Amino acid sequence: MKNCPYCAEEILDGAIKCRHCGEFLDGRAREIATDSKEVKVRSSVDDGMRLGIGMFIKLPLMIALFLVAVLVFATAFSNLITGCTERTQHRSTGLTNTPYNNTQLADINNIAQKTGESSTAIKHQIDAVAKDSGSVTRQDLIDGLKDNYKVK
Numbered sequence: 174m175k176n177c178p179y180c181a182e183e184i185l186d187g188a189i190k191c192r193h194c195g196e197f198l199d200g201r202a203r204e205i206a207t208d209s210k211e212v213k214v215r216s217s218v219d220d221g222m223r224l225g226i227g228m229f230i231k232l233p234l235m236i237a238l239f240l241v242a243v244l245v246f247a248t249a250f251s252n253l254i255t256g257c258t259e260r261t262q263h264r265s266t267g268l269t270n271t272p273y274n275n276t277q278l279a280d281i282n283n284i285a286q287k288t289g290e291s292s293t294a295i296k297h298q299i300d301a302v303a304k305d306s307g308s309v310t311r312q313d314l315i316d317g318l319k320d321n322y323k324v325k
Contacts, residue, residue: 273311280315280324287322 174183180194190197273281273296281299285292299314318324 277312277315280319283324284315284318284322287324 177184177191179196182193281292281295299311303311
């Protein structure tokens with residue numbers, strides 16, 4: 174038995190490496206160990222460079238994809254809200270931007286003959302009132318005028 178020159182622990186006489194501190198005891202083995210440590214350091218530096226270059230490519234792509242996803246979601250949500258708002262406005266204004274049906278046009282012509290006004294003027298008045306009130310439809314207004322002027 175002999176003592177390790179690095180840690181002073183007892184080791185076998187023929188030992189190449191100390192089992193306590195891990196140091197190699199002959200010079201040739203120590204040089205091999207030094208070379209392997211340098212290779213490991215170079216390897217980790219190379220890995221770091223690969224990671225860095227990859228991140229310069231991947232990170233902007235990931236950010237761009239995220240922004241596209243946010244834009245698509247925002248557009249879809251905006252269209253959903255806009256569609257709901259437009260449907261609500263159509264309901265509340267009595268669909269004033271849709272054409273009159275044939276029955277409504279006949280009723281408006283009868284009211285125009287009874288009052289002496291033009292049918293176009295009556296339609297404009299009905300549309301304006303339906304739009305301003307927000308809850309009265311054009312048909313409700315036509316029915317009211319028919320009752321008021323006793324038109325069948």
